[in-house]
Amino acid sequence: MDVREVLVGDARHMLERLQAGTITKAPQCASRPASIYTDPALFAREKTLLFRRAPLMLAASCELRQPGDCKVMDVAGVPLLLVRGKDGVVRTFLNACTHRGARLMRECGHAARLTCPYHAWSFRLDGSLLAIPAREAFGEVEAEEGRLVAFPTTERAGLIWAILDPGAAPDFDAFLGGFDALLAGFGFERWHHFESRTLEGANWKLAFDAHLEFYHLPVLHRATFGPGMSNLAEYFHYGPHQRLGLLTRADHVLEQDDVAGLAGIAESEWPQASLLFGEWIIFPNVSINCFYKGGRGVIISQVFPGAEVGQSTTVQIFLHENPPAGELLADARAMSDFLGHVVGEEDLPMSRDQQEVLASGLLPRVRFGRNEGGVQHFHAWIDRFLGAPDGATLAQIMQRA
Ligand code: FES
Ligand SMILES: [Fe+2]
Structure with missing residues (x-):
């Protein structure tokens, strides 16, 4: 795989979508029983069949x-x-x-x-x-x-x-399918750990669904991101992993290397940082978002299942390309505070609210729109792991149609 070719192809596609002002919609709406967020037996299966099989x-x-x-x-x-x-x-x-x-x-x-x-x-x-x-x-x-x-x-x-199974074959290549080579563009091995925070939420999938669509940005986050924020995600899928590009021309709080800025520049000149636009999703439970306040940085969010079906823990790991110093230090702290607030005071309270409603058992199903293809993709891959026979190897699960 030619990494730059893939990244340039994605950026070209994103630029086309920006110019058209439309996203690629999923073929259809999808739905799932509300019980996928509340059923303790399913939760136990997820912990063994997903969290002990997937890297x-x-x-x-x-x-x-x-x-x-x-x-x-x-x-x-x-x-x-x-x-x-x-x-x-x-x-x-x-x-x-x-x-x-x-x-x-x-x-x-x-x-x-x-x-x-x-x-x-x-x-x-x-x-x-x-x-x-x-x-x-x-x-x-x-x-x-x-x-x-x-x-x-x-x-x-x-x-x-x-892989949390001591006897598992180390089939990382089958699982990552080159996604790691794309992520390597960040050069994280040279970055610095600024700080980490831990936040409590509802069922891990409710908490993670919010990382997989931008539909809620101008609504739930109107006080933080503003009501004018785009709500459209263009999805790029790589096996179970994905990227989300926000369909916006406006600079916003998180992204300085706006893809719209690539128009008129020869593709061979497109800077690496712009090619890494968007939110990166590492299946099953990690998202990576870029920001520039306090210097170039990322927030890595890990959503882990909690002790009970209705509990999860989100760990926010803040990395900076260079250790923030001087004036940048206050900005870096403000950025961590801001993202801690957005997730801790807006996303996760919503997940707890949904959990209480769904626990009533009276709402039969939840729905994922054609503009929420990434959420559909996530749940389809969870189904694939849970549906694979007990002895299935990771390579077999990845190959199953
Ligand atoms: S030395 Fe570790 S349990 Fe005894
Ligand atoms: Fe959110």
Whole structure:
């Protein structure tokens, strides 16, 4: 795949849509039973058949820049510990001591070795067992039995993915299908982690649906984005992943590298940053949006299922191309505050409101319009994962028609 050719093709298509003033509509409206957001049995299936089969984008490389840097997170009920080893390789472990299951680390940070807070078993950064206190009294432990449980992990485009099934084949190529090569245009491995925030919402799909359409922008976000905001998304699909281009000619708060500005410039001269326009969706639960206030930055939003069907956690990871300093620092903080407010005070309260209504069980179905093709695409791919037989490999799920 010629990455620039794909990106230029998308930008050319977006420019045509802008000039026509219309989007490509999905072939038809779609609907789903309202119970997909409220059914605990379906939620349990999603956690095993989707969140333990699909590779998940868990972290940006710059969150674990140095050997010994760690990130702790719980994903769909799985306690995780990401560690960059002395060899520079990032590994994803079950955050569980192999003695009796204590969480090895409670907070993100830096460690030369991983020492359990219960009886002080210690592990090397590659997950191998390093030492057992009072070993002679304890008795023998095979090296392999003592090794931390590890998940298939890959680092690409300055982002880290893992599959939360220790026995899964590392079929990242089949899953990403080159989408990582497009994302590599950002050069995230050279970016900087500014801060992260955690926000609580309703069912993870209700929370994530709001990342997949622009229909609600001038309505729900009229106080923040303004009532004149475009509500039209042009969708670009790459397997389960997608991009959304906002059909607007006006500069707005998030996007400086407006595609409309490419008109009249030779394609060979189109700047890389403009080719990366729009919102990037990494299936099943991550979106990436660009902004320019406080310097060029992105917000990576991860929407994780919560403990119950009606709960989710949205983690906002703010990355900047250059560490904001001087006057840019206040702007960068204001940008994080603004996006924290938009999602935390507008999108997620709406998701909780919908959850309460849908939990009544009296609204039979929800609908996705022809202008919400990205939401349709998302739900179709969830169905594909849930519909695949128990033993299906990732490669088989990706190939199923
Ligand atoms: S549970 Fe970790 S050392 Fe005992
Ligand atoms: Fe929104």
